[in-house]
Amino acid sequence: MAEIPVTQDEIMAVFPKVAETMADALGCDVEDIKPDVSLIEGLDAESIDFLDMVFRLERAFKIKIPRGKIIENARGDLTEAEFEQNGIVTERGLAYLREYLSEVPAERFKTPMKVADIPRLFTPTTFCKLVVRAQKEAPAA
Amino acid sequence: MIPSGLAGRSVLVTGGSRGIGRAIVELFAEEGANVTFFYKGNAEAAQDVVAKLRDAGRDAHAAQVDVTDAATCHTAVEALAARTERIDVLVNNAGVIRDNPLAALGDDDIKTVLDTNIGGVFNVTRAVVPYMVMQRAGTIINLSSVAGDKGGRGQTNYAASKGAVNAFTRALAVELAPRKIRVNAVAPGVIDTEMSQDVREMAGDAAKARILLKRFGTVQDVAYAVWFLASDYANYVTGQVFHVDGGFKLE
Numbered sequence: 001m002a003e004i005p006v007t008q009d010e011i012m013a014v015f016p017k018v019a020e021t022m023a024d025a026l027g028c029d030v031e032d033i034k035p036d037v038s039l040i041e042g043l044d045a046e047s048i049d050f051l052d053m054v055f056r057l058e059r060a061f062k063i064k065i066p067r068g069k070i071i072e073n074a075r076g077d078l079t080e081a082e083f084e085q086n087g088i089v090t091e092r093g094l095a096y097l098r099e100y101l102s103e104v105p106a107e108r109f110k111t112p113m114k115v116a117d118i119p120r121l122f123t124p125t126t127f128c129k130l131v132v133r134a135q136k137e138a139p140a141a
Numbered sequence: 142m143i144p145s146g147l148a149g150r151s152v153l154v155t156g157g158s159r160g161i162g163r164a165i166v167e168l169f170a171e172e173g174a175n176v177t178f179f180y181k182g183n184a185e186a187a188q189d190v191v192a193k194l195r196d197a198g199r200d201a202h203a204a205q206v207d208v209t210d211a212a213t214c215h216t217a218v219e220a221l222a223a224r225t226e227r228i229d230v231l232v233n234n235a236g237v238i239r240d241n242p243l244a245a246l247g248d249d250d251i252k253t254v255l256d257t258n259i260g261g262v263f264n265v266t267r268a269v270v271p272y273m274v275m276q277r278a279g280t281i282i283n284l285s286s287v288a289g290d291k292g293g294r295g296q297t298n299y300a301a302s303k304g305a306v307n308a309f310t311r312a313l314a315v316e317l318a319p320r321k322i323r324v325n326a327v328a329p330g331v332i333d334t335e336m337s338q339d340v341r342e343m344a345g346d347a348a349k350a351r352i353l354l355k356r357f358g359t360v361q362d363v364a365y366a367v368w369f370l371a372s373d374y375a376n377y378v379t380g381q382v383f384h385v386d387g388g389f390k391l392e
Contacts, residue, residue, distance in 0.1 A: 025275075046319055048274060048316070048317070048319050048320055051271070051274060052271075052274045052275060052320075055271040055274065055275055056275060
C-alpha cells in the first residue's frame with residue numbers, strides 16, 4: 001500500500017488544532033507542542049497518552065484512526081519479516097522508516113533500533129500526517 | 142462524613158434488568174446517579190426497572206444491547222456518551238451460566254458463556270475506556286464469581302470465564318492507573334437470583350455448608366460492595382477482587 005503523500009502546507013493547516021488536542025491529552029501548554037519535538041523524550045508522553053491523543057484527534061477532526069495503524073503505516077509495504085528481525089528494525093525497515101518519518105531529525109534514528117523504540121521518534125508532525133491521511137482516505141461527509 | 146461522590150455521575154451497568162444488575166441499577170439511581178443499563182432481551186423487565194425508578198423521581202435509561210456484539214456495544218456506548226457527555230462508572234455485570242460436567246458441555250455452552258462473561262467485558266470496556274482516559278477519571282467494576290477462584294462442579298466454562306475476568310481486572314488496573322482510573326472486581330458467592338436457582342436447588346445444602354455465614358447472599362449484598370468500590374470511599378482501591386460470599390470455604 002503506497003502512502004498517500006502529504007504536503008508541508010497540509011501539515012501546517014492541521015497543526016494548530018493537533019497541537020491544541022495534544023496539549024489537552026498531555027496536560028501541557030500548547031506552546032510546548034513544537035512540530036518536531038519527540039513526544040516521549042521531549043514531552044514525557046506514555047503509551048496511554050498516545051491512545052488519548054488518538055481518541056481526541058478522532059473526535060476533534062471527525063476521523064477514524066484504526067488502532068495499531070501508526071506502527072502499521074510505519075512499516076509500509078514491507079512484510080513484518082522484512083521490517084524487523086527479533087524486535088530489531090532491519091536495514092530496509094530503517095530506510096523506509098526514515099522516509100516515512102521524514103520530519104524526524106536524522107540523528108534521532110539510532111542503530112540498532114528496536115521496534116519498541118519506534119514511538120520514541122514520533123512528533124506532533126507525525127500525528128498531523130496521520131490526521132491528513134485519515135481525512136484523505138475518508139473525507140468527512 | 143464525605144459524600145460517596147456518586148450523585149450526578151454517569152453510570153453504565155450491563156445486564157441491568159434483572160438479578161444483581163437490577164439491584165445495582167436501583168442502588169446507584171437512589172444515590173442520585175444518572176444510570177444507563179444494557180439488557181439483552183427482556184424488554185418488559187427493563188421497562189419495569191426504568192418505570193419504577195422514574196416514578197420514584199430517579200434518572201434511568203435502558204438500551205437493548207447484546208454484549209457479545211462488539212459493534213453494537215460501541216454504538217450504544219457512543220450514544221450514551223453523546224447524551225451524558227461523560228462516563229464515570231462502568232459495571233460489567235452481564236453474565237450467563239450453563240452448568241454441566243465438562244464432557245457434557247455442548248459447543249454453544251462453552252462459547253456462549255465465554256463470549257458473554259469475558260467477551261462482553263472486553264467489548265463494553267474497550268468502548269468505554271477512551272472516555273475515561275480523556276476524562277482522566279473513572280472507575281470500572283467487573284462482576285466475577287467465587288467460581289473464578291474456587292471452582293465448582295459443572296462450572297468449567299463459567300469458572301474459566303470468571304477467572305479471566307479476575308485476570309482482566311488486574312491487568313487493566315495496571316494499564317489505566319496512570320490516568321487515575323480504578324479497576325476492581327466483585328466476586329459474589331451463591332446469591333439468591335433466578336440465574337443461580339438451579340445451582341441452589343441442586344447443591345443447596347452442600348453449598349450452604351461451605352458458607353461461614355450459613356445463608357445465601359442477596360442481590361443487595363452484592364450491590365453494596367459494587368457501590369462501595371464505585372464510590373469515593375474506595376479512591377485508594379484498585380486491581381482488587383473483592384469477595385462477597387459470606388465466607389465461602391475451600392473444600
